[in-house]
Amino acid sequence: MKFFIDTANLAQIKEAQALGVLDGVTTNPSLMAKEGITGKDNILKHYVDICNLVEGDVSAEVNALDYDGMIKEGEELAELHEQIVVKLPMTKEGVMAAKYFSDKGIKTNVTLVFSAGQALLAAKAGATYVSPFIGRLDDVSTDGLNLIQEIREIYDNYGYETQILAASVRHTMHIVNCAKIGADVMTGPLSAIYGLLKHPLTDIGLAQFVADFEKGNK
16 A cells, blocks of 8 residues: 655655655645645746655646646646646546546546546546545545445456545544555545554553663663
8 A cells, every 4th residue: 555645745745755654745736725835836846846855656736627728737747747646636627638648648646536436437537546535525424435445346346557545534544444445545644644653552562671671781
């Protein structure tokens, strides 16, 4: 399972990279705004800065809603760096753009996916990644993990190579359960990744080892 971090914060990306488990980064306009990154030139430069910090794929989202606009923005993003993945919305125009970029060998990530049918369309269009938002489904009393399971079953039935990128991951058990179901990638906050480190028995055992060592080596 690949671990992506969902942020535009360079310090957090560096911290995740230093942990040694980071495989990529996902961003979106909201995350850019949260970091105060505004203006086209600044946003494009920030994408390059992120690419220079990590070795894996970096999803950069188009803002256009029309097909021609998506193609124009997507091509510009793809030219920034070889690690850029063009992030497209799950709309008719987004699916068409995913097919266009797929035919040109440009990686894509179809985002804002909330149903198995949408994920099927993304795979048919040749998307590299499909991003079902499990946390947002949980927010409206719908089982987000069940959607991951449905997509996994469909993709396995037909051998689709599109990778399931579990998005809107909120906490550590989201990561664990997505791994059990078979999501190819998860993207979430650094806090959720760090949560995987924690177990009280680890803390108790380590404290005991340290105490026993100190007793015998005074």
